[in-house]
Amino acid sequence: GDFRGALAAASADGDAARRPMALVLSAIYWRNTWKYQARGYRHFFWDSGAMLANLLAAAGALGFEPRVLAGFVDREVNALLGLDPEREAALEIIPLGPLSPPAPPAPPVDPIDYPIVPLSSEAVDYPALREIHSASMLDTPEVVRAWRRAEPLPARSPRAPTIGLPEPRREAGRAFGETVLRRASTRQFSHEALSALELSTALASAAGGIPADFPSQLVSLYLIVNAVEGIEPGSYCYWPGGNGLELLSPGDHRSRSAYLCLDQPLGGDAAAVIYFLAPLDAILTRWGNRGYRIANLEAGYCGGRAYLAAYAQGFGASGLTFYDADVGRFFEPHARGLDAIFVTALGRSARGGAREPAPLRIR
Numbered sequence: 001g002d003f004r005g006a007l008a009a010a011s012a013d014g015d016a017a018r019r020p021m022a023l024v025l026s027a028i029y030w031r032n033t034w035k036y037q038a039r040g041y042r043h044f045f046w047d048s049g050a051m052l053a054n055l056l057a058a059a060g061a062l063g064f065e066p067r068v069l070a071g072f073v074d075r076e077v078n079a080l081l082g083l084d085p086e087r088e089a090a091l092e093i094i095p096l097g098p099l100s101p102p103a104p105p106a107p108p109v110d111p112i113d114y115p116i117v118p119l120s121s122e123a124v125d126y127p128a129l130r131e132i133h134s135a136s137m138l139d140t141p142e143v144v145r146a147w148r149r150a151e152p153l154p155a156r157s158p159r160a161p162t163i164g165l166p167e168p169r170r171e172a173g174r175a176f177g178e179t180v181l182r183r184a185s186t187r188q189f190s191h192e193a194l195s196a197l198e199l200s201t202a203l204a205s206a207a208g209g210i211p212a213d214f215p216s217q218l219v220s221l222y223l224i225v226n227a228v229e230g231i232e233p234g235s236y237c238y239w240p241g242g243n244g245l246e247l248l249s250p251g252d253h254r255s256r257s258a259y260l261c262l263d264q265p266l267g268g269d270a271a272a273v274i275y276f277l278a279p280l281d282a283i284l285t286r287w288g289n290r291g292y293r294i295a296n297l298e299a300g301y302c303g304g305r306a307y308l309a310a311y312a313q314g315f316g317a318s319g320l321t322f323y324d325a326d327v328g329r330f331f332e333p334h335a336r337g338l339d340a341i342f343v344t345a346l347g348r349s350a351r352g353g354a355r356e357p358a359p360l361r362i363r
């Protein structure tokens with residue numbers, strides 16, 4: 001049946017009824033928690049944000065006018081898809097395609113309860129994860145509408161003069177399809193420098209904003225620059241408006257950056273590491289508990305855009321996890337009041353250029 005009307009009602013947004021299709025991204029908890037335990041909750045939004053970077057770029061290029069809906073009545077969307085919220089949940093809805101007349105009223109939604117083949121013979125339950133997810137649910141379309149009316153965050157501005165970066169590239173050497181095929185997570189960075197133009201293009205692309213039912217720039221981009229031509233090594237804050245860097249602390253921070261990234265060498269070997277920080281208290285005051293979802297989602301999306309800009313220009317990137325409190329402290333006093341949300345490292349692969357796809361072997 002045509003359930004677009006039900007999706008539109010649950011998301012309190014007419015678009016889902018007026019576009020020919022909608023994608024819903026969901027998370028099966030155990031696929032993340034087997035490795036990351038309760039912290040897997042943040043990965044749901046980082047990972048779906050990274051996927052949305054690719055999806056929105058492809059859908060935008062096809063003229064599908066994609067827009068992300070992070071606000072919806074969870075219970076209704078999960079029921080519409082037959083998701084059992086004890087194990088899986090809808091995260092975002094993306095209506096796609098040209099506007100057309102609204103869908104007819106949806107037929108009644110019968111419960112969906114197919115037998116499924118379990119992922120593992122047993123799965124560990126992380127109650128903290130389910131608790132935070134249900135504490136961030138929205139219960140009615142009216143609540144969804146009110147949630148969308150939250151006041152935007154006050155604009156931030158630099159406290160010192162910024163160093164202007166070169167005008168970002170508008171086109172890169174690789175076309176989008178080839179970029180997505182080449183995209184991967186770099187497993188080892190060489191210490192080779194990036195050019196300022198390459199970094200500028202990656203940062204502008206990361207911070208370009210997400211078409212969504214919440215405002216962009218909940219997260220700010222802080223950086224540790226290790227090796228970028230013409231830019232002194234040190235820590236910086238990136239200001240997208242003027243495409244400039246504000247120097248916070250000059251010096252070689254490679255070993256500190258490796259430490260901050262959960263003692264992973266990738267964070268020290270990269271040419272530059274983006275630390276996404278956000279004022280969680282202010283976000284939770286405005287968007288309630290669901291603010292935690294959108295801060296992590298936006299950071300994952302920005303990280304995904306940085307990956308695309310890196311692979312389009314012929315270098316590499318990797319998402320990274322980190323020591324939350326130490327990251328915040330490292331960027332103080334500038335970042336006082338901000339919390340660490342996500343990290344993406346940029347640089348050239350030690351294996352030479354972006355990873356080539358492995359040849360297909362048939363046995």
Ligand SMILES: Cc1cc2nc3c(=O)[nH]c(=O)nc-3n(C[C@H](O)[C@H](O)[C@H](O)COP(=O)(O)O)c2cc1C
Nearest residue numbers: 043046047050183184185264300318319320321322
């Ligand atoms: C949100 C996110 C967080 C990640 N965190 C880490 C990490 O802390 N350490 C690491 O070595 N790789 C990390 N990665 C890389 C993943 O291991 C890698 O993305 C995954 O294996 C899928 O491979 P692919 O990105 O090459 O397609 C992360 C990737 C993402 C998207």
